[in-house]
Amino acid sequence: MATLLTDAPPGMTAADIDGFRAVQRLAYDCAEAVAARLHPGTTEREATAMMRRWLTERGVRDWLHLPFAWFGDRTAFTGFKVPHQFFATGRRLTEGMPFILDVAPVYNGYTADIGYTTSLGPNRVVDRLLDDLATHRAFILEAVQAGRTLRQIYLDVDALMARQGYENRHRAYPFGVIAHRVGKVPDARFRPHAFGFGQNALRGLLKDGVRGHREGWSPLWNHRKMSDHPATPGLWAVEPHVGFRGVGAKFEELLVVEADGHAYWLDDDLPHVHRWADRGLHGTAVTGTAPDRLDTLKEPV
Amino acid sequence: MTSLYSLPGARRFEVTAPDGVRLAAVEAGAADGPTVVLVHGYPDTKEIWTDVAERLADTYRVVAYDVRGAGESSRPEATSAYALHHLADDFEDVLDAVAPEGKVHVVGHDWGSVQAWEFVTTPRIAGRIASFTTISGPSLDHLALVTREGLTRPTPKRVSRNVEQAFRSWYVYALHVPVAPEMAWRGLLGKHWPALLAKGEKTLGAPEPSLPEDAAFGAKLYRANVRHRMANPRGDATTDIPVQLVVPDRDKFLAKRLYDELHRFAPNLTRRQVSGGHWVPRTRPDLLARWIGEFVDRVERDAVPAPAAAKGRKARRDEDNRRRFAGQLAVITGAGSGIGRATALALAEAGARLVLVDRDGASAARTADLAEVLGAVGAYPETVDVSDAEAMEQLAEKVRAAHGVPDLVVNNAGIGIAGSFLDTSPEEWKRTLDVNLWGVIHGCRLFGAMMVERGQGGHIVNTASAAAFQPSKSLPAYSTSKAAVLMLSECLRAEFAAHGIGVTAICPGFVATGITGATRFVGTSSDQERSLREKTTKAYKRRGYPPEKVADAILRAVGRNTAVQPVTPEARAARAASRFTPRVLRALARVDLPK
Structure with a gap:
């Protein structure tokens, strides 16, 4: 695998790619470590504070966004109407409750944005949702490599979720994005953040937006016309999020798109990928086969 | 089966009480299974x-005895x-005779339950009881305490209760x-009691020849206990034993609200709600035994899970659904998507058993998959086209053989068709009526016959549509088929009422399901049709009424x-308009749908 990864998107070196991979691992390590320390009675606010402290202790000074934590039916964004509802609340964890940790640190100038779903003790619905997300990971990669437009992929993911019997919950994110670009963040003396978002990293996204607007592409990947173009070279934080009867599940990780349109998942050494491998599911294929359900998607669902 | 004595392994025995009263008892069923003691009521x-x-006899060791004063006891x-x-x-x-050691499970009905409450709240005996299922028989102590509360600290709720x-x-x-009373029972009342019961309670089965004497002596149960206990209730009449409370909807003798506070006396409480009258051991044995x-x-x-206090509207609704639908067998057509799937999943959460029928086997299997994840006791996918009479007959036979007679049938499968009358070909008419109307007819006919034959009630839900009362020049075939479903349901409801089988027509309205993506738009090219499908689907999505809410409405x-049951606000409005201002609907019927 590693040899494949020497190719890098324009403007990035192999060392950059390694840098992104390192921060993504760090972020997932954080999520796993914090998830292991959660217990009945922990609140969302406590969980986000734990993540923040864990990463700060390891040298993270800036963020794309501060850590988020959603417990219980908040994992499916039940009843979310205004953006502030994404922020951590005093909701307490109970036995069997699903939860999602979402954190986006900037480390050594590289950004990661990850989402980690699990439950406190066994939860069959969470298990099932996580299993079924494997198809989405394989499908998204395949579709990006095939050069399909991001809007089209978004709608196909939508249809796949509907066919699975799930709701698309990434539609609840700002701009309804399933993914957004991430980039290098220059080291700055001031690292302000407002409404949970780091302004340095956000500035990069904004720059991309301006440039994309001129060139006819968008750094935000959603169902709108502005996403009706193939994936642009660079790194995309992809976060399909399914919801099912008050339980939500997502993964979020970086997808690398090269100048020639070739794409790969930045790292396969991730908890959800290992989980799929342990359960004999096909989420691990980097150049994965298209999900067999793709054809059936053309039928009405 | 006509008598307990004809059960497999039945053994009659007698026990003698300390005061010399002889009790006739019978034990039957699986000798090595858990022991279930059944205590009967009055008369x-x-x-x-x-x-x-x-x-129960296949799995459990069943014990029943005649309470003193009744049947073969002295x-x-x-x-x-x-x-x-x-x-x-x-x-x-x-108990000494059948289970000198170990614990038994007690089931009491009516006075059997009243006295069983005494057993489970008497520490000496409670130690020998593993669980208690109470049917239509409150504890006199609880009754007295709750009634007193209504007098000393009256609230509108308590007073009306x-x-x-x-x-x-x-x-x-x-x-x-x-x-x-004795004279009445030994005279006319005793003579006509079976007829009264059959008429008022729809119970079947031959009356016991000993009825007049049972009833006459049984009156002493009331005289010996009611006044005394109502005046001197025991304050310590509580129990930690797992209690299952079965409440019939139409019990003429007991208010449902009587049990509102029962968890105070029996915290380990599971509630069940059954559609039926006072004598459910006779009228609903399948469900009760399950x-x-x-x-x-x-x-x-x-x-036994610690019952979580139901907080919030959703939790209360889930709890209501569990009370009613746990263990019920439901057949749902069109279960692979939309309203059918949502209904299946709502029933799965309530702990029902499901037969999931869809033309598309893969989607039915997927629903079954999800249903099991959510806690369905069993979920069985079936690939059947509801318009195929023969296939439906085979399905019905298969269901009966494999799972038994369904308690709930949801005839939900349907297809959409739009376009003017003159553009609709006879084939398209036929296909529409075949699925939307004949599919429902087959479902009602086959499963309805089974329910009637079983004689234990049940419920049929037919998915009609708001189009059943809202005419439209754009939906002649669809509206006609759905209006027929509505009328069919109303007629069936009248016919099946005598059998205790309920029939409901659901009229959803604009609900975001897959139906729009597969609707046939007559008189259009395939390109036009595709774009119309997309547009309608989008419009329905914007409307944003989820099928889950329809499922909730169905269960309710x-x-x-x-x-x-009209569901969406527009369906409710159309229903109201069809009754009070039909001209408005007629005017709307002439409006062109946006293309």
Whole structure:
């Protein structure tokens, strides 16, 4: 695998790619470590504070966004109407409750944005949702490599979720994005953040937006016309999020798109990928086969 | 089965109480299974349990006995001999005979339940009881305490509950009149009782020849206990034993609200709600036996979950659904998507068993998959086109053989068709009516016949549409088929009422499901059709009414036995307009749908 990864998107070196991979691992390590320390009675606010402290202790000074934590039916964004509802609340964890940790640190100038779903003790619905997300990971990669437009992929993911019997919950994110670009963040003396978002990293996204607007592409990947173009070279934080009867599940990780349109998942050494491998599911294929359900998607669902 | 004595392995035995009363008892069924002791009420004998015992006998060791004064047991003359502590002694003697060691599961109906409450709240006996299923028989102590609360600290709720129960207890006062009840039972009342019961309660089965004497002596149960206990309730009448409370919807003698506070006295409480009258052991043996069996199994496995206090609207609704639908067998057509799938999943969460029918086998299998994840007791996908009469007949036979007679049938499969009347070809008409109307007819015909034959009630839900009362020049075929479904449901409801089978027509309105993506738009090219499908789907999505809400409405309507249930606000408005201002609907019918 590693040899494949020497190719890098324009403007990035192999060392950059390694840098992104390192921060993504760090972020997932954080999520796993914090998830292991959660217990009945922990609140969302406590969980986000734990993540923040864990990463700060390891040298993270800036963020794309501060850590988020959603417990219980908040994992499916039940009843979310205004953006502030994404922020951590005093909701307490109970036995069997699903939860999602979402954190986006900037480390050594590289950004990661990850989402980690699990439950406190066994939860069959969470298990099932996580299993079924494997198809989405394989499908998204395949579709990006095939050069399909991001809007089209978004709608196909939508249809796949509907066919699975799930709701698309990434539609609840700002701009309804399933993914957004991430980039290098220059080291700055001031690292302000407002409404949970780091302004340095956000500035990069904004720059991309301006440039994309001129060139006819968008750094935000959603169902709108502005996403009706193939994936642009660079790194995309992809976060399909399914919801099912008050339980939500997502993964979020970086997808690398090269100048020639070739794409790969930045790292396969991730908890959800290992989980799929342990359960004999096909989420691990980097150049994965298209999900067999793709054809059936053309039928009405 | 006509008698407990004809059950497999039935053995009759007698026990003698300390005061010399001889009790006739029977034990039957699986000798190595958990022991279930069935206690009958008034004016019945142990034979009231025949149907339930028959269904339990395969797995459990079933014990039933005639309470003193009834059936083959002796009938002491003194009223004082019927006091609760004597009944408790009787029960202990039976336990000594059948289960000198180990614990038993008690099921009580009516007075059997009233006395069983005494057993489970008497520490000496409670230690020998593993679980208690109570049907239509509150503890006199609880009744007294709750009634007193209504008097000393009245709230509108408590007062109205007291008043309701005071009226429903008319027969209790009547039984306190000296001599007259005995004369009535030994005379005309005893003679006509079976007919009265068959008419009022729809019970079947031959009456016991001993009825007049059972009823005459049984009056002493009331006289010996009711006044005394209502005046001197025990404050310590509580129990930690797992209790399953079965409440019939249409019990003429007991207010449902009587049990509102039961968790205070029995915190380990599981509630069940059954559609039926007072004598559910006779009228709903299938469901009752299933609930008893599941409860006994859970207690034996030590897996009784601590009942979570239902907080919030959703939790309360889920709890209501569990009370009613746990263990029920439901057949749902069109279960692979949309409203069918949402209904299946809502029932799965409530712990039902599901047969999931869809033309698209893969989607039905997917629904079954999800249903099991959510906690369905079983979910079985079936690939059947509802318009195929033969296939439907095979399905019905298969369901009966593999799972039994369904308690709930949701005839939901349907297809969409739009376009003017003159553009609709005879083939398109046929296809529409085949699926939307004939599919429902087959479902009602086959499963309805089974339900009638079984004689234990049930419910049929037919998915009609707001188009059933909202005419439109753009939907002639669809509206016609759905109007037919609506009328069919209304007629069927009238016919099946006599069998205790409810029929509901659901009229959803604009709901975001897959139907728009597969609708046939007649008189359009395939390109136009595709774009119309996309546009309609988008419009429905923007409307944003989820099928899950329709599923909630369906479950609620089954609970209330609603005749016609419009769901979305527009469907409700159209329903109201069709009754009060039909001209408005006629004007709307002429509007062109946006293309």
